Amino acid sequence: MAGKNEKTDTGKMTFEQTITELTAIVDKIEQGRIPLQDSLQQYERAMALIKHCRTILQQAEKRIEKISEPEDRKQAGQDKE
Amino acid sequence: MKNTGKIYTVTEINTLIKAVLDANLPGRVTVTGQITDWKLHHSGHCYFALKDENSKLPAVMWKSRYNSLKFLPENGLAVIATGCIEVYVPNGKYQLIADKLQPAGKGALQLAFEQMYEKLRAEGLFNDEYKKPLPPYPQRIGILTSESGAAVQDITNSIHSRWPAVKLLLYPVAVQGEGAAEQIAAALDDVNRRNRQLCLDILIVGRGGGALEDLWAFNEEVLARAIFRSKIPVVSAVGHEIDTTIADLVADVRASTPTKAGVVTVPDMYEVLDRLAVMQRRLAGWAKTALRLAKQHLETVLASEVFRKPFSLVTTRQQLLDETEMRVSNTIRYQLAELGQKVHLLAEQVRRIEPHRLLRECLVTVYNLQNRARMAAQQVIGGCRVTVSTAAGRLAALNPKSVLQRGYSITTNAATGRIVRLLEDAAVADTIITELADENLIESKVTKKQNKAKRS
Numbered sequence: 004m005a006g007k008n009e010k011t012d013t014g015k016m017t018f019e020q021t022i023t024e025l026t027a028i029v030d031k032i033e034q035g036r037i038p039l040q041d042s043l044q045q046y047e048r049a050m051a052l053i054k055h056c057r058t059i060l061q062q063a064e065k066r067i068e069k070i071s072e073p074e075d076r077k078q079a080g081q082d083k084e
Numbered sequence: 085m086k087n088t089g090k091i092y093t094v095t096e097i098n099t100l101i102k103a104v105l106d107a108n109l110p111g112r113v114t115v116t117g118q119i120t121d122w123k124l125h126h127s128g129h130c131y132f133a134l135k136d137e138n139s140k141l142p143a144v145m146w147k148s149r150y151n152s153l154k155f156l157p158e159n160g161l162a163v164i165a166t167g168c169i170e171v172y173v174p175n176g177k178y179q180l181i182a183d184k185l186q187p188a189g190k191g192a193l194q195l196a197f198e199q200m201y202e203k204l205r206a207e208g209l210f211n212d213e214y215k216k217p218l219p220p221y222p223q224r225i226g227i228l229t230s231e232s233g234a235a236v237q238d239i240t241n242s243i244h245s246r247w248p249a250v251k252l253l254l255y256p257v258a259v260q261g262e263g264a265a266e267q268i269a270a271a272l273d274d275v276n277r278r279n280r281q282l283c284l285d286i287l288i289v290g291r292g293g294g295a296l297e298d299l300w301a302f303n304e305e306v307l308a309r310a311i312f313r314s315k316i317p318v319v320s321a322v323g324h325e326i327d328t329t330i331a332d333l334v335a336d337v338r339a340s341t342p343t344k345a346g347v348v349t350v351p352d353m354y355e356v357l358d359r360l361a362v363m364q365r366r367l368a369g370w371a372k373t374a375l376r377l378a379k380q381h382l383e384t385v386l387a388s389e390v391f392r393k394p395f396s397l398v399t400t401r402q403q404l405l406d407e408t409e410m411r412v413s414n415t416i417r418y419q420l421a422e423l424g425q426k427v428h429l430l431a432e433q434v435r436r437i438e439p440h441r442l443l444r445e446c447l448v449t450v451y452n453l454q455n456r457a458r459m460a461a462q463q464v465i466g467g468c469r470v471t472v473s474t475a476a477g478r479l480a481a482l483n484p485k486s487v488l489q490r491g492y493s494i495t496t497n498a499a500t501g502r503i504v505r506l507l508e509d510a511a512v513a514d515t516i517i518t519e520l521a522d523e524n525l526i527e528s529k530v531t532k533k534q535n536k537a538k539r540s
Contacts, residue, residue: 018249019221022356029363032370039378046371053360060353063248067240070226070253070275070282 013055021059025052095173102171105178114166115141115180116188122159124150132157134165134180142179143167149183154196154300162188193296197303200330204305209312209334216317216336218349222285224251225349226316228271231256235292235342239321242346247353253284259291264301269310276315286349287314289331290321290342302329311335321345488521495519498527507533 013021028049032042092100117134124130128147133140143165157163166184171177186192204210225243229235231254240252257271258264268289275282289311291299301307302322311318311334320335321342332338339345390397488494495504498515510516510530518526 017221017223019219022221025360025363029367032367039374042374043371046367049367050364053364056360057357059249060247060357063250065240065244065248067227067236067252067254069256070278071255071271 013051016052016055018056018059021052021055025049025056028052094176098171098173098176101176101178102173105169105171109169112166112168113180114164116162116164117141119157119159119161119163122157130157134163142177143182144179145182145185149185153185153192155187155192155199156196157185164188191296193300193303197330200303200305200308201333204308204330204334209308214312218317218319218337219285221247221351222250222349224253224282224284226253226255226275226282226284226287228255228257228268228275228287228289229291229342230259233259233292235259235290235321238292238342239288239290239345242343243350244346246346247350249353250350253282260294260298260301265304265307268301269306272307272310272314272318276313279316284316286319287316288319288321288339288345288349289335290319290339290345291323292342293324293327296327299323299327299329302331304330307331308334319345319349485519485521488519491521493518493520507535 016024028045031037032045032049037045115134117136120133120135120140122130122132128150130145130147130150131143132145133142135141164186165180165182167180167182169178170181172179187195208214227236227239229239236254243250243252255271255275257267259268272287272289275284275287289302289307291302293299299322302320308330311320311331317336318334319337319339320329320332321339321344322329322331323341325340337348339348385391485494495510496502496517496519497504497510498517500509502509504510504516510533512530512533514530516528516530518528520526
């Protein structure tokens with residue numbers, strides 16, 4: 004995988020996907036089952052994933068939305084009244 | 085009161101009794117006893133009796149009152165009934181019209197809870213095998229509670245303080261009072277139906293603490309069944325720590341209070357950040373070590389003989405090759421010489437063997453015999469030849485041509501090829517050929533023929 008693709012990939016990943024992949028990379032690297040060249044790439048990928056995890060947590064906005072009724076049903080109700 | 089001798093009709097006396105009772109009994113009475121003869125009529129009204137060791141009191145509970153009961157009355161149940169005593173004039177029968185019924189000893193709600201618990205437990209609604217696991221890092225959580233209560237704040241704070249990266253969606257519902265359970269159940273069904281758009285990972289149903297009556301919606305069957313039906317995992321967060329509701333038991337996970345909702349639904353951000361930091365350190369440490377090891381490895385390789393004397397590898401092998409080649413050719417040469425020697429020795433041996441000489445003697449004998457045979461054959465042939473030539477001489481004397489030596493000749497007609505013996509054997513002008521002793525021929529033409537016999 005090229006570096007560019009990886010970067011766009013992490014942007015769309017959920018926290019769970021990110022941390023799952025990250026854990027897998029750390030395990031693989033620590034078991035020493037990948038050649039040096041690959042593992043350096045994986046290392047960079049892991050660092051990007053860690054950054055992405057932090058970004059998800061930092062950018063969160065503590066909001067609460069109401070979902071009691073779908074928009075279309077509300078509209079329909081108003082139309083009747 | 086003395087007997088006045090007045091004769092009453094049945095209706096009159098029953099009506100009098102009713103009047104006396106109505107006048108003397110308190111308007112409402114509370115009676116304790118055991119339920120017996122319980123009958124729920126299809127009209128919805130209930131007919132039963134209360135009894136103790138010695139006596140029995142018929143009782144009725146009208147449909148509307150019965151429907152508001154939280155528990156199910158049954159025979160043998162000790163109850164406290166409140167209502168008024170009424171005389172049923174058509175039958176001359178008095179009975180208790182109960183408008184309140186509650187279990188004796190424990191509260192009606194407690195009993196109702198136990199009954200509901202037993203019913204749903206028997207159906208398996210609380211079984212672990214139906215409990216759905218919660219996703220470890222939920223992204224969207226739906227909260228079904230009252231918009232005005234404290235619970236909504238407690239729940240959102242408890243979640244966001246641990247894990248801000250989750251979207252919370254509130255579905256406002258009534259959490260107490262008439263129809264609350266139905267409303268929450270409908271909300272659960274609605275959210276499940278719309279979850280393709282809502283994409284909720286977890287639903288939280290809950291409310292803050294209150295009296296048992298206030299929490300009652302969470303003990304009702306309609307809500308329990310809706311929770312059980314939900315495809316989205318449901319977390320209950322009802323009341324205080326000590327309150328256990330039916331909803332808590334059916335829910336996939338129970339939060340003991342709304343403030344604990346966060347603990348059961350989301351991870352702690354600081355723990356996760358710590359874990360990330362640990363991972364980062366491990367990775368960095370690993371990368372450093374890996375690079376150092378690789379560098380060391382490279383240095384070891386560079387220090388090896390191959391890189392110090394790159395040609396020694398080739399020259400040593402060249403030498404080895406040369407030596408081997410020499411060894412091989414020497415060996416072959418030696419082996420050939422040895423083989424030649426062996427062949428020579430064998431030939432000598434063969435030559436010296438006796439039968440070999442005997443064979444030569446035999447050949448000489450054969451040769452001598454051959455010669456003798458040839459000579460004998462020649463003698464025989466010679467004898468035969470003499471005999472043959474003698475015979476030929478004698479035979480030659482008999483040859484008609486031998487007379488030619490004595491001056492005779494043979495004349496042949498050239499035309500017929502026949503010997504001319506008689507006059508008629510040749511005509512005038514015929515060519516005749518005369519053969520002489522030296523085998524030469526004279527050709528002549530007949531000019532005249534003379535017939536001596538005719539003449540004589």
